[in-house]
Amino acid sequence: MAISYRVEPHLLIVGLEQDLDLASAPDVRAALDALLDRYPDRDVRLDVGEVRFLDSTGLGVLLGRYRRLAASGRSMHLVGVRPAVAAVLTVAGVRQVMTWEGAGADEGHEKGVVADGGSQLV
Amino acid sequence: MEEANSFSLEVASHPDNVGLVRLAVSALAAGAPFGVPDLEEIRVAVSEAVTNAVVHGYGGCRTGRVRIEATLFPDRLSLVVSDQGRGMEDVALARQAAAGDGERLGLGLLFMETFMDHVAIDSHPGRGTRVVMEKRVPVAAMAADGD
Numbered sequence: 355m356a357i358s359y360r361v362e363p364h365l366l367i368v369g370l371e372q373d374l375d376l377a378s379a380p381d382v383r384a385a386l387d388a389l390l391d392r393y394p395d396r397d398v399r400l401d402v403g404e405v406r407f408l409d410s411t412g413l414g415v416l417l418g419r420y421r422r423l424a425a426s427g428r429s430m431h432l433v434g435v436r437p438a439v440a441a442v443l444t445v446a447g448v449r450q451v452m453t454w455e456g457a458g459a460d461e462g463h464e465k466g467v468v469a470d471g472g473s474q475l476v
Numbered sequence: 477m478e479e480a481n482s483f484s485l486e487v488a489s490h491p492d493n494v495g496l497v498r499l500a501v502s503a504l505a506a507g508a509p510f511g512v513p514d515l516e517e518i519r520v521a522v523s524e525a526v527t528n529a530v531v532h533g534y535g536g537c538r539t540g541r542v543r544i545e546a547t548l549f550p551d552r553l554s555l556v557v558s559d560q561g562r563g564m565e566d567v568a569l570a571r572q573a574a575a576g577d578g579e580r581l582g583l584g585l586l587f588m589e590t591f592m593d594h595v596a597i598d599s600h601p602g603r604g605t606r607v608v609m610e611k612r613v614p615v616a617a618m619a620a621d622g623d
Contacts, residue, residue: 375498376527377491407498409523410583411531438516445590446583 355381356404359389366396371404374412383415390422398423403434403457408442420452429453481507482547489530489540489559497526497544504546505553509617517591518553518611524584525557525607531580532570533561533605551613552593558606564599 355378356371368389372378390398400416402408408416420430432454435443440456443449485500487493501522505515526542534540545556564570570585589595592609599605 373495375491375523376494376530407519407523409520409527410580410587411523411527413583414580437513438519441513441516441591442520442587445587 355385357382357385361393361396364396365399366390366393367399367401369401369404373407374405374415375407375409376411379411379415382412383418386415386419387422390419394426397429397431399431399433401434402432402439403436405434405439406436408439410442410446413442413446413448416452417448480547480549482545485544485546487526487542487544488538489534489542489561490538491530493542494523494526494530497542498522501544501546501553501555504548505611507548508550508553508613509620510553510611510613511617514611514614521588521591521595521609521611522555522557524588525555525609527580528584528607529557529559529561529605532564533559535562551618553611553613555609556606557609558604560604563601563604564597565601567597567599 358369358371360367366389368386370382372382374382398419405412416432423430430452432443432452434457435454436457440454443452443454448454481504483500483504485497487496498519502515502519505518510518522544526544529540529542530536533542540559540561543556543558547554567585570582585597588607588609591611593612594608594610596608597605598608
């Protein structure tokens with residue numbers, strides 16, 4: 355599994371570098387949870403620039419971590435979102451609950467908006 | 477008239493095979509003038525159908541069999557993903573399931589229906605599930621390809 359992280363005073367920056375699907379979900383979920391436990395007072399920036407594939411199973415991992423963080427007043431922001439991943443996030447309505455931005459100029463720095471947490475997804 | 481290209485594949489209901497099937501279908505679909513976003517959408521839809529078979533059809537048991545029949549016609553890609561697993565009582569009810577860590581079925585069906593042009597699911601408790609999906613080759617791309 356390819357996962358890297360960097361700790362800043364108020365921010366945990368995590369980089370994922372693999373497809374997120376049924377095969378990778380258990381390990382990615384466990385690794386992310388371990389990091390969230392180890393740094394319980396930081397917001398999270400998740401760099402998905404190397405994630406070339408995301409389906410509903412992978413999205414479930416991201417939403418589950420988002421929900422954990424939100425429950426303790428922390429935020430999760432996705433950066434480096436590729437077009438293929440953006441399409442999945444958009445269809446799922448993630449834009450309403452989690453902030454994210456695209457991988458480059460072309461995909462428009464599309465930014466989601468933090469809503470009041472009322473989405474059915476979380 | 478060009479002939480269709482096709483393959484049939486039967487894999488164990490192992491999580492690693494979701495990626496294997498995705499790769500095989502991508503390779504077949506690349507033989508038609510689909511755009512990159514189309515191919516990405518096909519990959520997601522295939523992944524969802526096979527994941528459904530592994531997770532819901534066989535409940536995580538890795539010894540079940542999942543069959544994929546993929547046919548690339550001049551104007552469309554046709555996919556049939558079938559299993560002999562538990563089946564679903566009510567597909568409409570499954571569609572409403574919310575996504576979270578443990579439950580992704582609702583979103584999986586949403587992705588299949590959003591990203592493909594046609595989706596039909598036939599499922600019977602105890603007899604398995606059969607998902608038929610189609611994606612049309614963009615008309616403009618077909619015309620250009622035929623020149």
